[in-house]
Amino acid sequence: MRAGAAGRRNRRPITESAERPLGIRFPMDAMDARQCPDTGSAMPIRRCATAETRTVGNRMGSSERAGALALPPVAQARLGAEFAGASAPPAPLTWGQQALWAAIRRRGREQTLMSLRRIVAMPRKGSADVASVLRAIGALVGRNSSLRTRIHVVDGDVRQVVVAAGELPVLLVEAGPEGSAAEEHHGAAVAAAVADQLAATPFDHAQEWPQRVALVRVGDRISHLVVVFSHLTVDFQAVEILLRQLRLLLLRGGIGAPAGPQSVDVARWEQDVNRRRSARAVAYWVRSFTRLPSRTLPWIAPPATSRFQRTVLVSEAADTAVRLAARRCRVTSSTVLLAAIAVVVSRWSGNDVCGLHSMANNRAVAGYAEAIAKLNQLGLVVVDTADRPSFDDLLPRVRQAALEAYRHSYYDPMELRRAFEAAGLPYEAGVSPHCYVNDVRLGVDTDLFGRAVDEAQVRAAMAGTSVTPAESLDHFTWRMRVEIIDQPRGIGIALTGDTSYLPPTHAERFLRDVERLLVEAAFGDMPWPWLPSASHEDRAI
Numbered sequence: 001m002r003a004g005a006a007g008r009r010n011r012r013p014i015t016e017s018a019e020r021p022l023g024i025r026f027p028m029d030a031m032d033a034r035q036c037p038d039t040g041s042a043m044p045i046r047r048c049a050t051a052e053t054r055t056v057g058n059r060m061g062s063s064e065r066a067g068a069l070a071l072p073p074v075a076q077a078r079l080g081a082e083f084a085g086a087s088a089p090p091a092p093l094t095w096g097q098q099a100l101w102a103a104i105r106r107r108g109r110e111q112t113l114m115s116l117r118r119i120v121a122m123p124r125k126g127s128a129d130v131a132s133v134l135r136a137i138g139a140l141v142g143r144n145s146s147l148r149t150r151i152h153v154v155d156g157d158v159r160q161v162v163v164a165a166g167e168l169p170v171l172l173v174e175a176g177p178e179g180s181a182a183e184e185h186h187g188a189a190v191a192a193a194v195a196d197q198l199a200a201t202p203f204d205h206a207q208e209w210p211q212r213v214a215l216v217r218v219g220d221r222i223s224h225l226v227v228v229f230s231h232l233t234v235d236f237q238a239v240e241i242l243l244r245q246l247r248l249l250l251l252r253g254g255i256g257a258p259a260g261p262q263s264v265d266v267a268r269w270e271q272d273v274n275r276r277r278s279a280r281a282v283a284y285w286v287r288s289f290t291r292l293p294s295r296t297l298p299w300i301a302p303p304a305t306s307r308f309q310r311t312v313l314v315s316e317a318a319d320t321a322v323r324l325a326a327r328r329c330r331v332t333s334s335t336v337l338l339a340a341i342a343v344v345v346s347r348w349s350g351n352d353v354c355g356l357h358s359m360a361n362n363r364a365v366a367g368y369a370e371a372i373a374k375l376n377q378l379g380l381v382v383v384d385t386a387d388r389p390s391f392d393d394l395l396p397r398v399r400q401a402a403l404e405a406y407r408h409s410y411y412d413p414m415e416l417r418r419a420f421e422a423a424g425l426p427y428e429a430g431v432s433p434h435c436y437v438n439d440v441r442l443g444v445d446t447d448l449f450g451r452a453v454d455e456a457q458v459r460a461a462m463a464g465t466s467v468t469p470a471e472s473l474d475h476f477t478w479r480m481r482v483e484i485i486d487q488p489r490g491i492g493i494a495l496t497g498d499t500s501y502l503p504p505t506h507a508e509r510f511l512r513d514v515e516r517l518l519v520e521a522a523f524g525d526m527p528w529p530w531l532p533s534a535s536h537e538d539r540a541i
Contacts, residue, residue, distance in 0.1 A: 075173075075174040076171060076172065076173050076174070077171075077172040078169060078170075078171060078172075079130070079134060079169075079170045079171070079172050079215075080134075080167040080168065080169055080170060081134045081135075081137040081138040081141065081167065081168045081170050081213070082138050082165075082166075082167050083138040083139075083141040083142040083148060083165065083166060083167070083168060084142050084164065084165040085141070085142035085143060085144075085145060085148065085164060085165070086145065086164065087162060087163075087164040088145055088162040088262070088264045088265075089264070090152075090159040090160065090161045090162075090264075091159065091160055091263075091264040091267040091268055092158070092159060092160070092267050092270075092271065093151070093158055093159075093160060093267060094263055094266045094267045094270060094373055094374060094375070095270055095278070095377065095410070095411065095412050095413060096235065096362075096373070096374040096375050096376055096377050097160075097232055097233075097263070097267075097373075097374050098158075098412075098413050098414065099377060099378075099413040100231065100232050100374065101151075101158060101232065102413065102428075104232070114231050115198075115199040115203075115228045115229065115230065115231060116228070116229040116230075116231055116234065116236065116239050117195045117198075117199055117226075117227070117228050117229075118226075118227050118228075118229070118239060118243060119188070119191045119192065119195055119224055119225075119226050120224065120225040120226075120227065120243060120246065120247075121188070121223070121224055122221070122222050122223055122224065122225065122250070123247065123250060123251055125251060126250050126251040126252075127250075128221045128222045128223075128250075129220070129221070129222070130172065130215065130217070130222065132250075133215055133222050133225065133250065134170060135253075136246060136249035136250045136253070137168065137170065137213060137225075137246075138168070139249050139254070140242065140245055140246050140249055141168055141209075143245070143255070143258075143259045144242065144245075144259050144262060144372045145162045145262040145263070145264060146210070146233055146234060146238075146262045146263040146264075146372045146373060147209065147210065147211055147233070147242075147372070148162060148163045148164075148166065148168075148209060149161065149162050149163070149210065149233065149263060149264070150163065150205060150206055150207070150208075150209070150210075151205040151206060151232075152206055153206070160263060160264060160267065162262075162264055166209075168209055168211075168213060169209075169212075169213075170213045170214065170215060171194070171198075171212075171213070171214035171215070172214070172215050172217060173190060173194055173214055173215065173216050173217070174217055175187040175190040175191075175216050175217060175218045175223065176190075176218065186218070187216050187218045187223035187224055188223075188224060190216050190224075191214075191216045191223075191224035191226050194214045194216065194226050195214075195226050195228060198212040198214060198226060198228040199212075199228045203230040203232065205230065205232060205233075210229065210230040210232065210233035210234075211227055211228065211229045211230065211233075212227070212228045213225070213226065213227050213228075214226040225246075227243075227246075229242075231374065232374065233263065233373075233374060234372060234373065234374055235361065235373070235374045235375055235376040236361070236376070236440075237361050237363055237375070237376075238371065238372045238373060238374070238375075241260065241370055241372060242372065245259075259370075259372065260369070260370030260371050260372055261367060261368065261370070261371040261372070261373065262371070262372050262373065263372065263373040263374070265371075265373075266368070266371055266373045266375065269367075270412070274365070274410070275412075277365075277410055277411075278410065278411045278412045278415055279415070280408065281407075281408040281409065281410055281411035281416075282411050282412070282415050282416050282419045283419075284380075284404070284407075284408035285380055285408065285411070285416060285419070285420075286419050286420065286423050286425065288355075288380050288382045289355075289380065289420070289425055290423070290425070291353055291355075291382055291384075292353060292355040292382070292434065293349070293351045293353060293355075294433070295349075295351075295433065296345070296349045296351065296433045296434060296435075296479065297348060297349055297433075297479065297480070297501040297502065298501065299500055299501060300500060300501055300502075300503060300506065301499075301500060301503060302500065303498065303499045303500045304472070304499040304503070306472030306473060306474055306499075307473070307474060307475075307476070307498060307499055307500070308472065308473040308474070308475070308476040308496055308497065308498055308499065309469060309470075309472050309473075309496070309497060309499050309502075309503075309504055309507065310469070310470040310471050310472070310473070310494055310495070310496040311467060311468070311469055311470065311494065311495050311496075311497070311504060311507040311508060311511065312467070312468055312469075312470050312485075312492055312493070312494045312495075313465060313466070313467045313492070313493045313494070313495075313508075313511040313512070313514075313515060314465065314466045314467075314468075314487045314489065314490050314491070314492050315461075315462070315464075315465040315466075315490045315491060315493070315515050316461050316464060316465075316489055316490035317458050317459070317461035317462040317464070317465060317490075317515065317519055318465070318490065318491050318493065318514075318515045318518045318519065319490040319491035320448070320451050320452070320453060320458050320461070320522070321458055321515075321518040321519045321521065321522035322336050322337060322446075322491060322518055322522075323445075323446040323447065323448050323451070324448070324453060324458070324522035324523070325518065325521040325522045326446045327446050327448070328522070329392055329395050329521075331395050331396070331399060332399075332444065332446075333444050333445070333446055334402075334439050334444055334484075335395055335398055335399045335402065336395065336518070336521065337437075337439060337484055337518075338356065338358070338381065338398050338402060338437060338439075339383075339391065339394050339395050339398040340514050340517045340518050340521065341356065341435065341437055341482050341514060342354045342356055342381075342383040342385075342394075342398060343385075343391065343394070343517060343530045343531070344510060344513045344514050344517065344531070345435050345480075346383070346385050347513070347529060347530065347531055348510065348513075352384065352385055352386035353382065353383070353384050353385075353386070354382075354383045354384075354385070354435075355380060355381070355382055355383075355434040355435070356380075356381040356382075356383065356434070356435050356436075356437050357378050357379065357380055357381070357432070357434060357435070357436040357437070357478075358378070358379045358381055358402065358405060358406075358436070358437050358438065358439075359376050359377075359378060359379070359438055360376060360377060360378075360379040360405065360406045360409035360410070361375060361376050362375040362376060362377060362409060362410045363375065364406070365410055375410075377409050377410060377411065377413075378409065379402075379405035379406055379408065379409035380405050380408075381398070381401045381402050381404075381405040381437075382401055382404075382405075383397065383398055383401055384397075385528070388528035388529075389528060390525050390526060390527045390528060390530075391517075391520075391521055391525055391526040391530055392525040392526075431476065431477065431478065431479055431498065432477060432478050432479060433479050434478075434479070435478070435479075435480050435481070435482060436477075436478045436480075436481040436482070437481075437482050437483075437484075438481065438482070438483045438484070439483075439484040440483060440484065440485055440486075441484055441485065441486050441491075442486055443486070455522075455523050458519060458522060458523075459519060462515065462516075462519065465490075465512075465515060467508045467511060467512070469504060470494065473496070476496060476498070478496070478498075479497065479498045479501055479502075480495060480496070480497045480498065480501070480502060481495070481496045481497075482494070482495055482514075483496075493511055493514055493515070495507050495510060495511055497510075513531060516531065517530060517531055
């Protein structure tokens with residue numbers, strides 16, 4: 001039972017708070033959280049996207065973005081979650097960390113490091129008072145040394161250092177009085193605003209912990225827990241593992257099973273048992289990269305004031321079509337999408353060999369399934385269409401090419417650099433001409449329940465497709481990046497392109513070509529060249 005108004009007035013604050021507009025400040029320079037970091041590499045290192053916010057509800061895995069809301073001034077208090085855990089010797093950065101660290105060093109603090117934001121709706125069961133939630137946070141940090149690690153640079157040597165005990169700063173934000181009919185929605189909106197603020201400055205990895213935490217309180221109960229993780233410390237899979245642990249700690253107060261390998265463990269294994277795996281991957285990269293064309297899309301016009309523009313297509317028709325094509329051809333929806341993008345890139349570029357970069361989570365490596373570390377690295381998918389296959393015949397070829405890329409996506413970036421330089425190949429040579437495909441959907445199933453699957457209905461649904469401009473960027477790694485994202489009313493396909501090669505009108509045509517191809521593939525095979533020929537003006541070539 002919640003305390004009444006008198007109880008709230010008499011409640012002793014844990015720390016001093018002040019009534020002021022929502023705004024969380026950390027001891028770092030203010031940066032624009034919407035910017036994507038530009039790694040400036042021919043083989044960029046990581047997913048580059050506007051940092052997203054996911055709300056994790058009582059059923060883990062559901063997601064939503066709280067709508068924008070004009071927030072009144074709210075009270076804030078700065079608390080602390082004490083933690084203690086096992087110490088560990090200093091270690092180098094993991095290979096995934098090294099690649100991202102190099103990108104940060106090249107760009108300095110010019111752009112905000114992409115953060116991994118999560119909003120956790122507190123479970124209905126279990127304690128939701130401030131003290132209980134702080135204990136759960138402290139226990140989470142204590143059992144995972146990656147969350148209590150700082151990065152030190154001494155004479156150019158970069159090391160991650162585990163701290164055995166300490167205190168994690170936690171912000172307490174009052175969402176408003178209890179009893180409001182819209183208090184739950186208001187708490188979610190406040191949490192979303194807090195997440196944006198927490199992510200608005202880059203992490204100082206030498207001085208602060210690699211996550212920022214805030215609690216949103218409605219009345220006497222914590223309604224939402226906000227966590228912003230540094231991507232330099234954890235990847236998406238690690239975040240999901242951590243959130244499962246946090247949920248158990250909130251519900252039960254403890255976890256019987258030990259934590260998985262931590263970042264320092266992975267770093268030590270990479271210096272020993274995984275060296276041969278890295279050597280095989282580096283050889284694959286050199287061998288594959290020599291097959292790629294040096295030119296892809298042709299230059300069209302001088303760049304816009306912001307050189308890179310993101311354009312987002314949202315299509316219910318494509319969402320259904322991907323599922324239908326995957327079922328018809330007995331492949332995954334990811335394979336269908338990758339093949340469709342390869343086809344359009346091939347048609348627009350006129351090249352028989354297409355190089356697509358993709359992100360691999362490297363969780364298939366022995367012992368890494370539950371690792372709390374940044375393991376994801378770039379893979380290279382090489383698709384050869386010189387023999388003019390039909391789309392159905394192309395699908396198993398793309399699947400095999402993707403598997404080869406994933407098998408060779410775990411490597412020492414310094415060894416890769418040396419091998420590229422020895423072979424006379426470009427490395428970190430500005431904007432990559434090749435396409436980066438990043439499928440970041442939470443669900444990739446082919447379920448068709450409740451969907452209109454009649455061909456006429458699917459084709460008619462294309463009339464409801466929307467194409468909208470999103471953020472603009474001055475710097476970016478890729479000439480073109482295609483993201484596959486979840487959207488409330490369909491699948492989202494986002495193209496971030498260099499406006500010298502993909503001005504906005506051409507970007508929209510590219511996206512609509514992908515949609516059109518997916519719809520065609522849903523209902524039958526397509527012979528080469530897969531799509532009807534377009535005019536020079538329409539195809540930007």
